[in-house]
Amino acid sequence: MTAIPDSYDIAVIGGGNAALCAAITAAEAGARVLILETAPKPYRGGNSRHTRNFRCMHSGPLGPLVESYSEEEYFSDLMKVTGGKTDEHLARLAIRTSEDCLPWMEAHGVRFQPSLSGTLSLARTNAFFLGGGKGLVNAYYRTAEALGVEVLYEAAVTHLDLADDRIAQVTFTHAGEEKTVTPKSVVVASGGFQADTDWLARAWGPAARNFLIRGTPYNRGVVLSDLLDQGVEQVGDPTQCHAVAIDGRAPKFDGGIVTRLDCVPFSIVVNKEAQRFYDEGEDVWPKRYAIWGRLVAAQPDQVGYVIIDAKSLKLFMPSVFPPIEAATLPELAEKMGLPPDKLCATVDEFNAACGDPSGFHPTELDGVSTSGLTPPKTNWARPITEPPFYSYSLRTGVTFTYLGLKVDENAQCRIGDRPVTNLWAAGETMAGSILGQGYLAGFGMTIGTVFGRIAGKEAAAHAN
Incomplete structure (x- = not known):
């Protein structure tokens, strides 16, 4: 075992948005910072590589954001998706602080662009990164390195030695050796356990082996498990996670945001028996997209199928994979492996329940709903009649898990x-300290930025 010279005040474990915000903040406070990133350099940044926006409170126009987005509206949006399962104090802290974060992000190299249209029309609530998450990550690494932060890639932390009430030593592997470092302060920002499918299966049951992991394969919960085993306080339910419905053709790991499907509001979604199972038009997509991973997980073989027609094809951001196309519904069913008679019956029943579509408006709740149908479709309900017809397969894509380390303000x-x-x-x-269930688009980046900066400030104060 090799001991690294005692030259670091702070060890930051992880290499994504939260870790970088902590490292930059600590370095600006005069601390000597070492980042231990498990991934190789081309894959640095964890799940942050795949993000594209940051949800931000603001009292007036701010950067790319228009109008205003108040604390109360933001918190109300969060309460809707979490069903009230949140720590209000920490949630409001994240929301309030987000307004200060956006100019801080710009000052540290992040650039923004106008919001996208269609289902991602969020110009008032979410600031979109120019170059996406990879652009943000690269900007932060440039800033961190200019501040003297040292980064070790392929440095996999295996153990934090908890002695009484402090971390005495950090053990990691690097360049084929086991090494140790003894910093004054430690910031853990190494994500959840979603890439460990055995752990997922212990929590969810065998169905979890059919899940796809949207983000990095390096977030296996090694540091999280090590600390929980030593008695560090935990928070959250291991079955709760940010899980969305993604293209069923996505890779097992690291497919990223391009595999997400935003077409559900303009479709019907059926299971392998060609039966609908939930209201596709319940709310605007940024507030409800994260429920669909769990909905699909509850279906046979953990799979679903989106059915749309030609008039809906251009209303959403497409997946990286093209849809399956057919001139008729029976032909589409055959291509998707669905029972043709059952699919046609489901579509006919849906079409008969649709009313007047003249009020259809793709970017807001339009009240164009079905009548007498179970489950209903409460918005954007237009008959599926215009060939050609299209389908995507859906699988559960897990972004990150909510079992984590409990933190204070x-x-x-x-x-x-x-x-x-x-x-x-x-x-x-530590996101489970705020997110008990559900998800709100862009809020993970809010949590990471706010608490990364807080952690960096506090760690530096302790080290100094």
């Missing part, structure tokens, strides 16, 4: 009623 971790004096957490590894 200073991002500090605890053992029982005592703080761990030199341990802070930020990002997905």
Whole structure:
């Protein structure tokens, strides 16, 4: 085992948005910072590589954001998707602080662009990164390195030695050797456990082996498990996660945001028996897209199928994979492996329940609904009649898990009623402190940015 010279004040574990915000903030406070990133350099950045926007409170126009988005409206949106399962104090802290984050992000190299149209028309609530998450990650790495932050890639942390109420030593593997470092402060920002499919299966049951992992294959929960085993306080339900319905042709790992399907509001969704199972038009997509992963997970073989017609094809951002196309519904059913008679019956029943489509409006709740249909479709309900017909297969795509490290408003971790004096957490590894269930588009980046900055500030203050 090789001991690294005792030259670092802070070790930041992880290399995504939260880790970088912590490292930059600590370095600006005068701390000597080491980032330990498990991934190779081309894959640095964790799930942040795949993000595209940041949800931000603002009292007036701010950067690319128009009009205003108040704390109360933001919190109300969060309550809708979480069903009230949130820590209100920490949630409001994240929301309030987000307004200060956007100019901070710009000052540290992040560039923004106008919001996209269609189902991602979020010009008032979400700021979109120019170059996406990869652009943000690269900007932060340039800033961190200019501040003297040292980065070790392919540095997999295996153990944090918890001695009484502090982390005494960090053990990791790098360049084929086991090494140790003894920083004054430690920030854990290494994500959830979603890439460990065995752990997912223990939580969810065998169905989890059919899930796809949207993000990095390196978030396996090694550090999270190590700390929980040593008694660091946990938060969250292991079955709760940010799970969305993605293209069933996506790879097992790292397919990213381009595999997401935004077409559900303009479709009907059926299972392998060609039966609908939920209201596709319940709410605008940024507020409801994250429920569909769990809905699909509950279906036979954890698979669903989107059915649309020609008039809906251009209303949403397409997946990286083209849809399956057919001139008739029976032909489409054959191509998708669905029972043709059952699919035709489901579509006929849906079409008969649709009313006047003249009020159809694709970017807002339009009240164009079905009548006498179970489950209903409460918005955007137009008959599926115009050939050619199209379909996408859907599978559950897990972004990150909510079982994590419980933190306080200073991002500090605890053992029982005592703080761990030199341990802070930020990002997905502590997001369960705020997200009990559900998800709101762009809120993960809010949590990571807010608590990354808090963790960096507190860790530097302790080290100094």
